[in-house]
Amino acid sequence: MTAENLAGNMAEGKVRFEIEDGVGLASMDDGKVNALSLEVLKALLEALERAEEEAQVFLLTGRPGVLSGGFDLGVLRGGQGTTPAGGDAARELVKAGGELALGLYGARIPVVIAAPGHAIAMGALLLCSADTRIGAEGSFKIGLNEIAIGLPLPAFGIELARERISKRHLTRSVLGAEMYTPALAVDAGYLDRVVAPEALLDEARAEAHKLAALDGRAHHVTKFAMRGAAIDRIRASLELG
Numbered sequence: 001m002t003a004e005n006l007a008g009n010m011a012e013g014k015v016r017f018e019i020e021d022g023v024g025l026a027s028m029d030d031g032k033v034n035a036l037s038l039e040v041l042k043a044l045l046e047a048l049e050r051a052e053e054e055a056q057v058f059l060l061t062g063r064p065g066v067l068s069g070g071f072d073l074g075v076l077r078g079g080q081g082t083t084p085a086g087g088d089a090a091r092e093l094v095k096a097g098g099e100l101a102l103g104l105y106g107a108r109i110p111v112v113i114a115a116p117g118h119a120i121a122m123g124a125l126l127l128c129s130a131d132t133r134i135g136a137e138g139s140f141k142i143g144l145n146e147i148a149i150g151l152p153l154p155a156f157g158i159e160l161a162r163e164r165i166s167k168r169h170l171t172r173s174v175l176g177a178e179m180y181t182p183a184l185a186v187d188a189g190y191l192d193r194v195v196a197p198e199a200l201l202d203e204a205r206a207e208a209h210k211l212a213a214l215d216g217r218a219h220h221v222t223k224f225a226m227r228g229a230a231i232d233r234i235r236a237s238l239e240l241g
Helices: 038-054 073-079 088-105 120-129 155-162 165-175 182-188 197-210 216-240
Strands: 015-021 024-030 055-059 067-070 110-114 115-120 133-136 194-195
Touching: 024 038, 024 197, 038 055, 038 088, 055 197, 067 120, 073 088, 088 120, 088 155, 088 216, 110 120, 110 155, 115 120, 115 216, 120 155, 133 182, 133 197, 155 165, 155 216, 165 182, 182 194, 194 197
Parallel strands: 024 055, 055 110, 067 115, 110 133, 133 194
Antiparallel strands: 015 024
16 A cells, blocks of 8 residues: 555644555654654554554554654643643643553554654653564663653553553653663663664564464453553543543
């Protein structure tokens, strides 16, 4: 299938999606740090939903050097303070991020992320939401820096961190805003392994095909048995707003 833009023109070509050999591939590229605007988040959720209907695996990646730098800070701050509680647009953005994270974490098909570089704040939470996370080697930063920049970590983010980040790293990652290189991010729990940048997408596709060969129904049922309680807590946090 030919790559296509998602969510009409709202994401302005920043999200591309294609299905090939049972793998739904979504690629983010805004030419900068892949900031997650409301339009981009909606396009990514649309891509995931399409993959759940038409593919066996969902694969998400970014542009060279960056998966995502996180939420659009201009919207979060809105010129009126430093917390997401400062405005309706900020709250809507954070909720959309939570809905995407929930969709990824509880997806009916396996989810693979190929991180070409930096994955910061909501970008790191995308990693926490995926089943398999492969990163590119390099001097990149991965982690939850919210507290360092004066923003509280959303409730859904805390739940995901508890589920995916190593207990040895949880406090320093969430409350200490510690940033990791890709190699150290494996030990912390953000990534499963790292590979050379030029091999990243091939490795991720190979992993996607490996997961696609599993029994889809058994995978889905077992995922919900394993993650159901956390999924319920994340959903409840989003409903509370």
